[in-house]
Structures are given as structure tokens and as C-alpha cells.
Amino acid sequence: MSMDAIKMLQGKKILLGVSGSIAAYKAATLIRLLVKEGAEVKVVMTTAAAGFITPLTLATLSKNEVPLNISDHNSWNNHVMLGRWADVMLIAPASANTLAKMALGLCDNLLLAVYLSATCPVLFAPAMDEDMWHHPATRSNVDKLISFGHQQIPVESGELASGLFGEGRMAEPEQILTFLQQHFQQKNGRKALNGTTAIVTAGPTIEHIDPVRYISNHSSGKMGIAIAEALADAGANVQLVLGPTSQKTTHPGITVTHVQTAQEMFDAVTTRYPAAGIVVAAAAVADYRPANVADKKIKKGEAQLHIDLEKTPDILRSLGDNKGPQQLLVGFSLETNNEKEYALKKLRDKNLDLIVMNSLADTGAGFNYDTNKVTLFDKNGNERSFPLKSKQAVAQDIVSAIIELQHA
Incomplete structure (x- = not known):
């Protein structure tokens, strides 16, 4: 990793939204990587996500409180400010349910309230089983979010929670980190390959x-x-x-x-x-290639032509x-x-x-x-x-x- 790429996240404000998926456990590693690169991280979770990883774990790693409900920690007022505070909102993992609610503009939990209030760029890293990922409804929801100007971090292929092997795995934290660095490089006009x-x-x-x-x-x-x-x-x-x-x-x-x-x-x-x-x-x-190119059109003649x-x-x-x-x-x-x-x-x-x-x-x-x-x-x-x-x-x-x- 170049020093320029590392500096891209120094002082950046990252708002991480964690939804209900087994991939929520990767949020801990992702937060550690972001903090190590100098970013300030705040986390919002759904109650379903808290069934996979505790708010206390993510609060300890991010060094910021992690609210779960719209009424927690003055969230009724602060959910709007969180959306304005961030340089980028990253939803990882983004479950099929959360993607659908985002696409429809539903607002029945704190994460979605913050999302709808966000004035910053939004990135999302889907995570679900292969059949859910390929369902026409999911494909339509993802396309709609991209049409909003949001950026999708590509899913990976591998072993899934169901025991099947296929597409739908959330990108690894290291891949998400690289994606974020490239996002800020382009935003700041310091594109990764400038001058090459x-x-x-x-x-x-x-x-x-x-x-x-x-x-x-x-x-x-x-x-x-x-x-x-x-x-x-x-x-x-x-x-x-x-x-x-x-x-x-x-x-x-x-x-x-x-x-x-x-x-x-x-x-x-x-x-x-x-x-x-x-x-x-x-x-x-x-x-x-033909060893000898005819200067005139070859006329039909013998039953076979050897070139x-x-x-x-x-x-x-x-x-x-x-x-x-x-x-x-x-x-x-x-x-x-x-x-x-x-x-x-x-x-x-x-x-x-x-x-x-x-x-x-x-x-x-x-x-x-x-x-x-x-x-x-x-x-x-x-x-x-x-x-x-x-x-x-x-x-x-x-x-x-x-x-x-x-x-x-």
C-alpha cells in the first residue's frame, strides 16, 4: 500500500451502518483497519445486527457509543446530525432486507433514519445467500440504489452461511478498505493512476x-x-x-x-x-497468418484449398x-x-x-x-x-x- 493511499483516510469521518447478517462479525476487523489508517469511525446498528455482534464490541473498537434505537443516546435528534457529520456512510454488511428498505425509502430503525438523513456519499457492501442475491427483487433494489448515486462494493464468491458455495459473500474488510481509499482519491482529484x-x-x-x-x-x-x-x-x-x-x-x-x-x-x-x-x-x-497473401481474389476451383x-x-x-x-x-x-x-x-x-x-x-x-x-x-x-x-x-x-x- 502506498503512503498516498494510507493518507487518504487520515482524519476522514466514516459512518458505518451494520445490518443483520452473519457477516456483521467482519465489522470488528473493518473498524480496526479504519482506525489504524487514521479514520474517525462511528457506528449505527440494527437490532438484528446486535444478535450477531454486540454494540459494546463495536463501541470499544470505534471509541464511540453505538446506538441501537431511535431513542438511544439522544438519537431522535442526533440521527440527522450523524448523516451530516460523515464524509461517507458505509453500510457493511447490507442485508437483503436493509437493501430493500433503502431502495423503498422505509424508515423503521435507526440505521435507516440515518441513511435517509445522510448528505454524504453512500457505499454499501451486500451480504446474503446466493439465491437471495440473484433474486430479481434484490437485483432491482441494487440497481435502484446505484441509480441514486450510491456505490456498490462487489460481492465475493465462496462458502456461504447456508453451507452452499456461491456468490453473495460480503467483501473482505481489506477489500472494503481499498475501495474506500480509492473513493477518497477520486473525490480529492488524486486519482490512483494520475500521470501513468x-x-x-x-x-x-x-x-x-x-x-x-x-x-x-x-x-x-x-x-x-x-x-x-x-x-x-x-x-x-x-x-x-x-x-x-x-x-x-x-x-x-x-x-x-x-x-x-x-x-x-x-x-x-x-x-x-x-x-x-x-x-x-x-x-x-x-x-x-497465411504465409503468402494472394494479390487477387482466389477463385473457386478444386474441392479443397490448402493455405x-x-x-x-x-x-x-x-x-x-x-x-x-x-x-x-x-x-x-x-x-x-x-x-x-x-x-x-x-x-x-x-x-x-x-x-x-x-x-x-x-x-x-x-x-x-x-x-x-x-x-x-x-x-x-x-x-x-x-x-x-x-x-x-x-x-x-x-x-x-x-x-x-x-x-x-
């Missing part, structure tokens, strides 16, 4: 057979463009090297260079590489071989079998700092979808799996991992 030059490759390449035919693949470029936009949102100056696709970006922080072939992409990236601090190779580059193929330049290997000590290199691994084995091998062989693995076996992941499901492996041996999300949300997860590696 990033190269992103996206889309397919095409390899010509003759003037009208070519070899290509189904990549749409959506994932790479989403990553370029997320990097630009974090303050990076992004050079997007984009293969032939109908997808576009109008982000002012992105300069687009259009290419067609693997050789053109190799040349564009290689030229820009010395000045780059980050490279994300998200393009689906053709591995082979000799040769390897295209290995862009990622070249970047890894020439990587400087301050450069961070991210690759992708899209597989149909033995996904983890191949991803880790690619991470080692091509000298990557981070690899993004996804599988065509996962429904809703891969080419042409608006969603993706990824697992991240970094050079330090860390593995992090995420549920199926929009490609914009996946891009945020990838950029967060990049920022963490930069600040490690």
Missing part, C-alpha cells in the same frame, strides 16, 4: 488470405474497451490499440489507434511500450522479455479446458504480473457477451475469483488489482 501511461490492446486481429478474405475470431473488443475506460477513470493516460470492431469509446482520457493485423498491433504497441507504466493485453490476437500458415509475432512474450522494473504487464487467458494450468503457465512463461483467466465453458463469459466471469492470478501467488458480472464491473476489478500491485 497505460497501453490497452483490444478486439480481434484479421489476417488476410486475399483482398476479400481473412482469418479472424469472434472477439468484440468490449472487455478491452471497458478496461481502457476504467484505467482512464482512475487517471491514466490510455493508449488503446484497437483491432477491427464496431465497438467504440468516446472517453476523453483515451487515444485510439486502429489496427488490423497482428503485425500492425505488434508495431503499434512496441513503439509506445518504452513510455508505458502499464500494459493490458486484452486483444484476441491471431496466432497464425500454408506461419506464426504471427508473439506480442505478449516480446513485452515480457523487454519489461522494465517499473512496468506492469497484464495478460489474458481464454481457455476451454485445464484453464488454471494454462493460465499459470502463461503467467510464468511470459513474465506477467497479472493474468486474467476466463473460460468458454462458463455461460455468459467470453466473446460477444456484455458479461464476463474471471479469476485473477498475480505474480505473488494470489488467486481471486469473481462471479459473473458486467464487463464494466469486471474491468473495475481488474484495475483495482492493478492498483494494488502498483502500491504493494
Whole structure:
């Protein structure tokens, strides 16, 4: 963690809302982390949350009284002031019940009274079982809260209180801490990647057979463009090297260079590489190209047509071989079998700092979808799996991992 990231929470006023979920036990660790970073923390709880962790525990850790009811500790008057006191209100865990009440504007407990009175930004970290998380009502409530301008801290996948394994786990306290730091960095105009030059490759390449035919693949470029936009949102100056696709970006922080072939992409990236601090190779580059390109359209003739193929330049290997000590290199691994084995091998062989693995076996992941499901492996041996999300949300997860590696 960089010193700049640590200073982001110094003196910040964090209002933590704890609702009724088994994940309430994580509030103790979260409070300790926030206090250690120099934040001032006040806590409001629901009575249901007090069944999982005591107000006394959270009061001791935060060094502030923890009211439960609207009448406690002059809360009838103070709930409005609490909402005005905070720099940010963080609701963690946010149960399905609390999310629903927030979306509807209900106000039957102190936490909700404070929420409705809050004039500060609101962040929420959902926590519930997988079926509850995927229920259309929950999805609608979350979308509505995001439309209010609130920020959702992504759920994680893992073992749930029900004993099942799936999505819905609250983010770990360390992840929530990082999310808060990034929130204040952006609010203060000190974005995490200010001044960093990033190269992103996206889309397919095409390899010509003759003037009208070519070899290509189904990549749409959506994932790479989403990553370029997320990097630009974090303050990076992004050079997007984009293969032939109908997808576009109008982000002012992105300069687009259009290419067609693997050789053109190799040349564009290689030229820009010395000045780059980050490279994300998200393009689906053709591995082979015709050894000889016909200068005229090949006419239909024999029953079979044989085309000799040769390897295209290995862009990622070249970047890894020439990587400087301050450069961070991210690759992708899209597989149909033995996904983890191949991803880790690619991470080692091509000298990557981070690899993004996804599988065509996962429904809703891969080419042409608006969603993706990824697992991240970094050079330090860390593995992090995420549920199926929009490609914009996946891009945020990838950029967060990049920022963490930069600040490690």
C-alpha cells in the first residue's frame, strides 16, 4: 500500500451502518483497519445486527457509543446530525432486507433514519445467500440504489452461511478498505493512476488470405474497451490499440489507434511500450497468418484449398522479455479446458504480473457477451475469483488489482 493511499483516510469521518447478517462479525476487523489508517469511525446498528455482534464490541473498537434505537443516546435528534457529520456512510454488511428498505425509502430503525438523513456519499457492501442475491427483487433494489448515486462494493464468491458455495459473500474488510481509499482519491482529484501511461490492446486481429478474405475470431473488443475506460477513470493516460470492431469509446482520457493485423498491433504497441507504466493485453490476437497473401481474389476451383500458415509475432512474450522494473504487464487467458494450468503457465512463461483467466465453458463469459466471469492470478501467488458480472464491473476489478500491485 502506498503512503498516498494510507493518507487518504487520515482524519476522514466514516459512518458505518451494520445490518443483520452473519457477516456483521467482519465489522470488528473493518473498524480496526479504519482506525489504524487514521479514520474517525462511528457506528449505527440494527437490532438484528446486535444478535450477531454486540454494540459494546463495536463501541470499544470505534471509541464511540453505538446506538441501537431511535431513542438511544439522544438519537431522535442526533440521527440527522450523524448523516451530516460523515464524509461517507458505509453500510457493511447490507442485508437483503436493509437493501430493500433503502431502495423503498422505509424508515423503521435507526440505521435507516440515518441513511435517509445522510448528505454524504453512500457505499454499501451486500451480504446474503446466493439465491437471495440473484433474486430479481434484490437485483432491482441494487440497481435502484446505484441509480441514486450510491456505490456498490462487489460481492465475493465462496462458502456461504447456508453451507452452499456461491456468490453473495460480503467483501473482505481489506477489500472494503481499498475501495474506500480509492473513493477518497477520486473525490480529492488524486486519482490512483494520475500521470501513468497505460497501453490497452483490444478486439480481434484479421489476417488476410486475399483482398476479400481473412482469418479472424469472434472477439468484440468490449472487455478491452471497458478496461481502457476504467484505467482512464482512475487517471491514466490510455493508449488503446484497437483491432477491427464496431465497438467504440468516446472517453476523453483515451487515444485510439486502429489496427488490423497482428503485425500492425505488434508495431503499434512496441513503439509506445518504452513510455508505458502499464500494459493490458486484452486483444484476441491471431496466432497464425497465411504465409503468402494472394494479390487477387482466389477463385473457386478444386474441392479443397490448402493455405500454408506461419506464426504471427508473439506480442505478449516480446513485452515480457523487454519489461522494465517499473512496468506492469497484464495478460489474458481464454481457455476451454485445464484453464488454471494454462493460465499459470502463461503467467510464468511470459513474465506477467497479472493474468486474467476466463473460460468458454462458463455461460455468459467470453466473446460477444456484455458479461464476463474471471479469476485473477498475480505474480505473488494470489488467486481471486469473481462471479459473473458486467464487463464494466469486471474491468473495475481488474484495475483495482492493478492498483494494488502498483502500491504493494
